[in-house]
Amino acid sequence: MSMPVERPxxxxxxxxEEHFQVSAFWSDAxxxxxxxxxSRVERNTRLLAELLAKHGMKATFxxxxxxxERHPELVKSLAAQGHEVASHGYGHELVTTQSPARFRQDVxxxxxxLEDLTGNPVVGYRAPSFSITSETAWxxxxxxxxxxxxxxxxxxxxxxTESEKRLACGFEIATPAGKIxxxxxxxxxxxxxxxxxxxxxxxxxxxxxxxxxxxxxxERQGAKLVMYLHPWEFDPEQPRMDGxxxxxxxxxLNLHKTEERLIALLEDFQFGAIAQVMRxxxxxxxxxxxxxxxxxxx
Ligand SMILES: [Zn+2]
Numbered sequence: 001m002s003m004p005v006e007r008p009x010x011x012x013x014x015x016x017e018e019h020f021q022v023s024a025f026w027s028d029a030x031x032x033x034x035x036x037x038x039s040r041v042e043r044n045t046r047l048l049a050e051l052l053a054k055h056g057m058k059a060t061f062x063x064x065x066x067x068x069e070r071h072p073e074l075v076k077s078l079a080a081q082g083h084e085v086a087s088h089g090y091g092h093e094l095v096t097t098q099s100p101a102r103f104r105q106d107v108x109x110x111x112x113x114l115e116d117l118t119g120n121p122v123v124g125y126r127a128p129s130f131s132i133t134s135e136t137a138w139x140x141x142x143x144x145x146x147x148x149x150x151x152x153x154x155x156x157x158x159x160x161t162e163s164e165k166r167l168a169c170g171f172e173i174a175t176p177a178g179k180i181x182x183x184x185x186x187x188x189x190x191x192x193x194x195x196x197x198x199x200x201x202x203x204x205x206x207x208x209x210x211x212x213x214x215x216x217x218x219e220r221q222g223a224k225l226v227m228y229l230h231p232w233e234f235d236p237e238q239p240r241m242d243g244x245x246x247x248x249x250x251x252x253l254n255l256h257k258t259e260e261r262l263i264a265l266l267e268d269f270q271f272g273a274i275a276q277v278m279r280x281x282x283x284x285x286x287x288x289x290x291x292x293x294x295x296x297x298x
Contacts, residue, residue, distance in 0.1 A: 010270065011277045013062060013274060014228070015062045017092055021092045022092075025241045025242070026094075034066070040232065041071065041074075041231055045074055045231045047259075048231060048234065049077070049081060051259070057272065058081075059271060060083070060084040064091070065087070065110030068113045076117055085114050096133065103142055123149035123275055124151070124274055125152070125153065127151075130153050133154070150170070152183040152185070154184050155187075169278060169282065185199060204258055204261075
């Protein structure tokens with residue numbers, strides 16, 4: 001069967017949280033005051049949805065349960081527009097600071113809130129600050145047990161070169177509870193290291209031309225790009241939070257440039273939601289594995 005030549009579709013995702021909930025500015029005292037801060041997440045997320053609609057593209061929104069409870073119409077509207085609603089957990093606590101029981105409760109409650117709002121199953125999870133590491137690998141079993149199909153929380157910037165297959169469609173991780181798909185944000189190999197190029201602070205740090213160059217290189221290697229950004233990164237007017245110099249630098253760097261860079265990205269690349277982009281590859285992978293042919297190409 002011959003396929004028409006099409007632009008490859010990559011994965012675009014947003015972690016939907018308030019500007020005061022980020023890990024860099026976390027403190028237990030501030031956590032107690034969340035309800036007293038000005039909420040800006042709905043306005044910022046709706047702006048993103050408008051940009052996506054203008055370009056006819058869909059994305060995955062990993063939404064905090066805490067945010068979903070306070071902005072139910074936002075969640076419903078994203079789902080109604082055809083975006084993937086996925087889970088960012090409930091309370092934005094790093095997995096590395098949670099017990100397994102607490103983590104289970106956090107991902108269970110968030111999933112239920114989102115599913116009750118949208119009526120659709122929530123299959124994807126992303127941990128706050130990519131905090132699933134080798135020390136918190138137990139979290140993956142819990143995600144399987146709680147009904148998640150894929151995870152996008154492992155950001156190992158020092159990992160060695162992966163196979164083309166792994167780059168192209170994520171990879172399966174076997175856990176005691178069963179298998180889960182891992183969809184890590186894109187990194188590019190330079191000088192033997194995996195340099196993050198896939199979003200957030202790195203997308204704001206590098207000039208757009210450099211990001212585009214990195215991403216094109218990954219695309220030529222047959223990779224599926226997995227990009228991530230946050231609604232607060234599009235809000236240069238957000239109130240400033242107290243924190244360390246480094247946290248402030250990273251959080252506020254180039255906020256006024258993110259919107260124009262995302263527009264350029266949407267013009268230069270084609271994006272969709274993670275479940276939508278990856279599912280055919282996962283099915284293909286299963287079929288091919290069943291027939292002992294282990295190649296996976298999009
Ligand atoms: Zn987050």
